[in-house]
Amino acid sequence: MNQMFLYFFLSLFFGWLIILTYYILITRKHYFKLTERTGKHRIDEILERLMRDDKINSQEIIHLSKNIEEINKQSVLYLKKIGLIRYDPFGKTEGEKSFIFSLLNENNDGLVMNFLYTHDGVRVYTKKIKQGKGIEHELSEEEKKAVEKAD
Secondary structure, three states: OHHHHHHHHHHHHHHHHHHHHHHHHHHHHHHHHHHHOOOOOOHHHHHHHHHHHHHHHHHHHHHHHHHHHHHHHHHOOOOOEEEEEEEOOOOOOOOOOEEEEEEEOOOOOEEEEEEEEEOOEEEEEEEEEEOOEEOOOOOOHHHHHHHHHOO
16 A cells, blocks of 8 residues: 555656656747747846846937927917908909918917009008007908908
8 A cells, every 4th residue: 555655656756757858848948939039048138137127228218208398388479370361352353363361379469461463463561460459550350350260
């Protein structure tokens, strides 16, 4: 009976060794597959490189975030809003050949260009705009409509 118990115990032990060997070989194969593409043979070298790359990437992200914030601050000053109104300054006889073109930033600062079509040619007038109102000259009704339409 003792001998049978011993054989049973040894067979379990060798079975367990075979299972452990199988899992060790699979893990070893997976390890070499992971390290194969990096050119490094030790996992700690790979991890150090990944940590160094992560630190560089974090610094780069911070730098890019600052650049984006700066660009957003500056973009308030860019001419983004455009308004276009066609009109007939002399009544219904000429058709709507004249037009007003407004270019504004987010603060409604910019300019209004009035292209006035006459028999003699085209006249172009510009007015500076500050917060949606004319600075040096008062805006006409059509120019006010072009500024409102620029939103």
